[in-house]
Amino acid sequence: MDLQKNYDIAIVGYGPTGVTLANLLIKMGLEVLVIEREPAILQLPRAIRFDAECMRVFQTIGITEKLLEEIAPGPGMKFEDAEGNLLITWERPTTKGIHQWSSAYRIHQPDLEAVLRAKIHDHNLLDLKLRHEVFKIDEHANACTIHYENLANGTLHQAQAKFVVGCDGARSLVRRLIGTTFEDLDLHSKWLVVDFIAQNSTNDMGDYSIQLCDPKRPMSYIKGTGMRRRWEIMVMPEDDVQQLATAESIWKLLEKYIRPEDAIIERSAVYTFHALIAKKWCKNRLIIAGDAAHQTPPFMGQGMAAGIRDAANLAWKLNESIQHNNLGLIESYYSERLSHVTEFVNGAVNFGKIIQNYCEDAEFQQQVNQLKNFITPTPQLGQGFYITGDKLSGQISPQFLLINDQLSDEIVGYQNALFIHPEFKHLIDDLNLDHIEHLVTLIADSTQPKQWLEDNQAIAILVRPDRYIFGQANNRKTLEDLMKAANLYDLAII
Numbered sequence: 001m002d003l004q005k006n007y008d009i010a011i012v013g014y015g016p017t018g019v020t021l022a023n024l025l026i027k028m029g030l031e032v033l034v035i036e037r038e039p040a041i042l043q044l045p046r047a048i049r050f051d052a053e054c055m056r057v058f059q060t061i062g063i064t065e066k067l068l069e070e071i072a073p074g075p076g077m078k079f080e081d082a083e084g085n086l087l088i089t090w091e092r093p094t095t096k097g098i099h100q101w102s103s104a105y106r107i108h109q110p111d112l113e114a115v116l117r118a119k120i121h122d123h124n125l126l127d128l129k130l131r132h133e134v135f136k137i138d139e140h141a142n143a144c145t146i147h148y149e150n151l152a153n154g155t156l157h158q159a160q161a162k163f164v165v166g167c168d169g170a171r172s173l174v175r176r177l178i179g180t181t182f183e184d185l186d187l188h189s190k191w192l193v194v195d196f197i198a199q200n201s202t203n204d205m206g207d208y209s210i211q212l213c214d215p216k217r218p219m220s221y222i223k224g225t226g227m228r229r230r231w232e233i234m235v236m237p238e239d240d241v242q243q244l245a246t247a248e249s250i251w252k253l254l255e256k257y258i259r260p261e262d263a264i265i266e267r268s269a270v271y272t273f274h275a276l277i278a279k280k281w282c283k284n285r286l287i288i289a290g291d292a293a294h295q296t297p298p299f300m301g302q303g304m305a306a307g308i309r310d311a312a313n314l315a316w317k318l319n320e321s322i323q324h325n326n327l328g329l330i331e332s333y334y335s336e337r338l339s340h341v342t343e344f345v346n347g348a349v350n351f352g353k354i355i356q357n358y359c360e361d362a363e364f365q366q367q368v369n370q371l372k373n374f375i376t377p378t379p380q381l382g383q384g385f386y387i388t389g390d391k392l393s394g395q396i397s398p399q400f401l402l403i404n405d406q407l408s409d410e411i412v413g414y415q416n417a418l419f420i421h422p423e424f425k426h427l428i429d430d431l432n433l434d435h436i437e438h439l440v441t442l443i444a445d446s447t448q449p450k451q452w453l454e455d456n457q458a459i460a461i462l463v464r465p466d467r468y469i470f471g472q473a474n475n476r477k478t479l480e481d482l483m484k485a486a487n488l489y490d491l492a493i494i
Helices: 016-027 052-061 109-120 173-178 247-253 303-324 328-357 362-371 408-412 426-430 447-455 476-485
Strands: 005-012 032-036 049-051 076-081 086-091 104-106 126-130 132-139 144-150 156-166 182-198 209-213 219-223 228-234 263-278 286-288 416-420 439-443 460-463 469-473
Touching (some): 005 016, 005 144, 005 303, 016 032, 016 052, 016 109, 032 132, 032 144, 052 303, 132 173, 156 303, 173 286, 209 328, 247 263, 263 328, 303 328, 416 447, 426 476, 447 460, 460 476, 469 476
Parallel strands (some): 005 032, 156 286
Antiparallel strands (some): 049 104, 076 086, 144 156, 182 228, 182 263, 209 219, 416 460
């Protein structure tokens, strides 16, 4: 066993959540150990969607230029009955919205992971242990000892980290060590997921995802990047699951839509879709994120996106906790993210119940009617680290095109941002705002941010590193109070 090394953060698992978290932590100057049992990125389709909020996280990391080569906007989802009649259209505009990105993007998950890993591959703050597995974690007052095995040769190793974050998926070891159970949101169903690579455009059913709400056999069609196509086929009670997953059965089920001469099957597997949220995400210095903390059916395309949001919410709080011993921020990670992710999981459950049960039953007909005007939720964070009592706080902030054609997130980076009305820019000097670490002050002299401030009757709005709004001020006194409430004066450089 080699000598024990010390790190700021240890991450267990290097999927989309783990690698996003590693990028953000390293961006803040923290030393990161990553332990991943697989030897390389799994080169198979898995997640195929993410949204504009995730794109802002990737923008913060600095990979959007490369990522744009791998992705394509996705316009939304259509729900059709067994006769092909349109029930619902869930629009996801492809034009740039308040985040300065399209509402949703199609992605091949291995391509996303490759771009994220490449960004920090040679960074001196990253110690990446591929083909290693954690088998034990000892908790101490100020750190954790991680015991792990090199799966290639069986050697055992130890490391110490101030926090351990389990991004280790649905069967998470870290979650088991926290000792939590799940809240069950009441959706468990088996689906056969089949990924194709089309050989021509014959099978192209358009850019919208299509949910076929046929009570005899609910199915979903999702267009991926390039020539990739996915079909999800619900397993019915009378099915022989093993036989259903054979190539012969797949081609028979989909003969109306796709033929063997027009596509090849890249992968097929039967999954049980769950709607589960862990009741506890943190215990002392153990934390979970991504699928380790929550599992959602795929009907809203928010599974991976929820993990990316976890990483963005958590990374700056870990940095604050280490640099300034503010452990209360870690508790706010769970309380803020819980209600947020619950709204998306419940939305996916409601979609799933319609997809899986649509018939002439009045209750489900009523649900369909209610969802006809459905728009993508933008939920407020749960109770946590922001000012309560105004409508803005805890909401995601817009991204602005500034007077020099720069995007505001590009200037801010992964830091706090204070947007201040130009008529009150003298307060920057009066209150020593330019002398605060990890705070970027932006004078709102371009149309978009200035209008945003005026619409909200604010002279200044403070935005956290994860782009969620901490609070607003309408005069000098409330601005000073705002900075104190955010503990930012504690970070002043004297």
